[in-house]
Amino acid sequence: MLYLHIPYCHRKCTYCAFYSTVTASGTQAYVDALCLELKRRSHCMEHPLRTVYFGGGTPSLLPVGQLAQVVDAIRNHYDTTALEEVTIETNPEDLTPAYLADLRGLAFFNRVSIGVQSFHDDDLRLLNRRHDSCQAFEALENTVAAGFEHLSVDLIYGLPGQSVEDWLDNLSRLNDIPFGHLSAYALTVEEGTMLQSQIEQGRVVPCDEAMQLSHYHALLQWAEAHGFHQYEISNFARPGHRAVHNSRYWNRTPYLGVGAAAHSFDGLYRRWNVADVKRYVDSVMAGPIDHDEEELGLKDAHNEYLMTALRTVEGIDKRLVAPPFAARLQHDIQRFVTNGLICDTPTHYRPTPEGLLHADGIAADLFV
Numbered sequence: 340m341l342y343l344h345i346p347y348c349h350r351k352c353t354y355c356a357f358y359s360t361v362t363a364s365g366t367q368a369y370v371d372a373l374c375l376e377l378k379r380r381s382h383c384m385e386h387p388l389r390t391v392y393f394g395g396g397t398p399s400l401l402p403v404g405q406l407a408q409v410v411d412a413i414r415n416h417y418d419t420t421a422l423e424e425v426t427i428e429t430n431p432e433d434l435t436p437a438y439l440a441d442l443r444g445l446a447f448f449n450r451v452s453i454g455v456q457s458f459h460d461d462d463l464r465l466l467n468r469r470h471d472s473c474q475a476f477e478a479l480e481n482t483v484a485a486g487f488e489h490l491s492v493d494l495i496y497g498l499p500g501q502s503v504e505d506w507l508d509n510l511s512r513l514n515d516i517p518f519g520h521l522s523a524y525a526l527t528v529e530e531g532t533m534l535q536s537q538i539e540q541g542r543v544v545p546c547d548e549a550m551q552l553s554h555y556h557a558l559l560q561w562a563e564a565h566g567f568h569q570y571e572i573s574n575f576a577r578p579g580h581r582a583v584h585n586s587r588y589w590n591r592t593p594y595l596g597v598g599a600a601a602h603s604f605d606g607l608y609r610r611w612n613v614a615d616v617k618r619y620v621d622s623v624m625a626g627p628i629d630h631d632e633e634e635l636g637l638k639d640a641h642n643e644y645l646m647t648a649l650r651t652v653e654g655i656d657k658r659l660v661a662p663p664f665a666a667r668l669q670h671d672i673q674r675f676v677t678n679g680l681i682c683d684t685p686t687h688y689r690p691t692p693e694g695l696l697h698a699d700g701i702a703a704d705l706f707v
């Protein structure tokens with residue numbers, strides 16, 4: 340698994356706590372550094388690549404010529420003969436027919452993920468998104484017409500002032516779009532974001548928990564009615580369209596992450612590159628890449644597994660629980676079985692639909 344971080348955005352969304360920089364200048368120096376890191380760290384990837392993910396930031400902000408340079412570096416330094424899924428995260432305003440045709444021309448990407456977030460212009464303004472609802476529709480139509488194998492749409496619910504009807508209206512705009520994957524996230528107010536200060540200043544009233552819960556239940560009903568299977572708390576897929584790359588993160592598959600702020604995991608160590616474009620580029624060009632790393636102890640690995648597994652419909656695979664913690668988990672989880680949040684099957688502890696909604700709290704309760 341290979342992840343590439345493209346840390347540029349046209350502007351900062353109010354809710355975003357990811358590392359990104361609001362400028363498109365300097366992308367060539369960044370791409371050159373990325374290609375050099377790809378070359379220098381290719382020894383970290385022992386197996387043929389099965390998935391590649393261009394995330395951000397906004398990868399579609401890069402001109403296709405620069406993406407082509409990165410694709411060439413991957414093809415030159417990695418075994419790409421077994422690739423199943425290559426995703427690029429995009430924003431609607433970038434997805435013109437010409438851009439998509441050039442992207443298809445690279446014969447590399449087979450999955451496009453589009454950050455629509457809402458089809459309502461007032462929501463998009465509130466979130467400080469650059470596109471409007473017309474551009475969102477055009478982007479969907481253009482991407483379908485361009486013929487990519489997999490199309491994923493991101494939406495956000497639990498927005499300030501959003502009623503259940505508003506949310507259902509958003510979902511219904513997708514009814515006629517032939518797409519296979521939906522990521523629907525509950526809006527969370529992260530530390531240090533514009534949204535947090537707007538709320539603190541009383542300029543924005545957050546959606547309350549009960550309303551967010553109603554949105555979630557409306558989402559589950561819409562998904563079932565339209566042939567989408569929920570496989571993670573925020574992810575829904577039609578048959579054959581599950582996100583392979585993200586699913587492997589949840590199974591603790593090792594991955595290599597390149598680029599500023601990108602994380603890597605080799606099964607034992609977590610490593611993350613410096614979250615600063617200039618320091619990243621300078622260090623790659625000068626020699627050792629500026630990064631930190633930590634060894635994941637048995638406890639941390641166990642807790643991390645609980646945290647990710649409980650957000651998936653499969654839940655915790657009992658065979659993957661570290662033996663020193665298996666008996667304690669079997670004991671502690673029973674209270675969630677009793678109150679209907681977890682099903683205890685011979686092979687798994689599976690969250691119920693209600694349990695999925697409380698996944699983070701249940702996991703925190705079960706930590707060792």
Ligand code: SF4
Nearest residue numbers: 348351352355395396
């Ligand atoms: S486009 Fe994505 S990464 Fe960029 S600011 Fe918005 S949410 Fe954050």
